[in-house]
Amino acid sequence: MIAAIVPAAGQSRRMGQPKPLLPFGATTVIGHVVDELLRGNVDDVCVVVGHEADLVARALSQRRVRIVVNPDYRQTEMLASVRCGLRAVPPDCAAILVALGDQPAITAELVRAMIGRFAAAGAAIVVPLHDGRRGHPLLLAQRYRQEILTGYDQLGLRGLLAAHAEDVFELPVADAGVLADMDYPDDYRRELARLSRCASEIADARSPLPPGEG
Numbered sequence: 001m002i003a004a005i006v007p008a009a010g011q012s013r014r015m016g017q018p019k020p021l022l023p024f025g026a027t028t029v030i031g032h033v034v035d036e037l038l039r040g041n042v043d044d045v046c047v048v049v050g051h052e053a054d055l056v057a058r059a060l061s062q063r064r065v066r067i068v069v070n071p072d073y074r075q076t077e078m079l080a081s082v083r084c085g086l087r088a089v090p091p092d093c094a095a096i097l098v099a100l101g102d103q104p105a106i107t108a109e110l111v112r113a114m115i116g117r118f119a120a121a122g123a124a125i126v127v128p129l130h131d132g133r134r135g136h137p138l139l140l141a142q143r144y145r146q147e148i149l150t151g152y153d154q155l156g157l158r159g160l161l162a163a164h165a166e167d168v169f170e171l172p173v174a175d176a177g178v179l180a181d182m183d184y185p186d187d188y189r190r191e192l193a194r195l196s197r198c199a200s201e202i203a204d205a206r207s208p209l210p211p212g213e214g
Contacts, residue, residue: 002115003093004042004137005085006033008101009050009073014183018052019102021059022188025195028059029182032104038064040111042097046088048081050074079156083149094118096145098157099137104191105177106137114139114171123169125161128178134161134170135178141167 008030012019020030027035030047037045045065049056050073057067070084082098089096095118099106114126118139126139140148144160152159161168182188 001043001093002095003044003089004037004097004099006047006099006101007078007081009048009070009081011051020056024104029104030101034063034065036106036108039108046085048085086145093142095139095141097137097139100181102182105180117171124167126169126171128173129170130173130176130178
């Protein structure tokens with residue numbers, strides 16, 4: 001079993017409005033992230049909420065997710081939300097995928113590739129790599145659960161990756177979206193433009209060829 005934790009508890013101060021609830025295609029940013037995780041064959045999705053918790057939970061009410069409240073959501077460190085999620089995911093899961101709630105560039109294809117690499121290579125930590133830079137999501141073996149719950153207070157998950165460098169498998173990906181979360185309005189506009197390009201490419205691929213070009 002693969003469980004996903006989606007930290008979505010922050011106050012979105014730099015964006016000026018709750019990032020998870022921003023419109024994105026036919027849904028919201030958080031709805032899109034969860035949909036991609038579920039399409040990516042994740043078995044259990046835990047969304048950690050805090051700021052505007054009721055509204056975020058309502059936006060996901062029709063999806064197969066569990067909602068966990070982070071009472072310390074005013075902390076700036078994401079680790080507090082990850083820990084809330086870790087306490088809620090099934091104890092028998094093989095690995096935990098930590099996916100950002102403000103990274104709508106995530107794709108089901110990437111999630112499946114990371115899970116496949118984890119299963120095939122026996123990698124304990126899988127990290128997407130684009131142009132020499134590590135991005136998100138992160139896939140972590142269950143054996144690190146207690147270590148994350150009790151350590152790395154000042155470092156977050158970067159500390160875990162540094163402490164277990166020999167366990168990290170870097171999965172090269174062509175899509176720069178693994179590096180792209182959203183903090184500011186310009187970031188949101190960039191992701192909307194990315195979504196529009198993807199929709200156009202899909203439409204072009206599905207359109208029939210003109211007569212004589214088949």
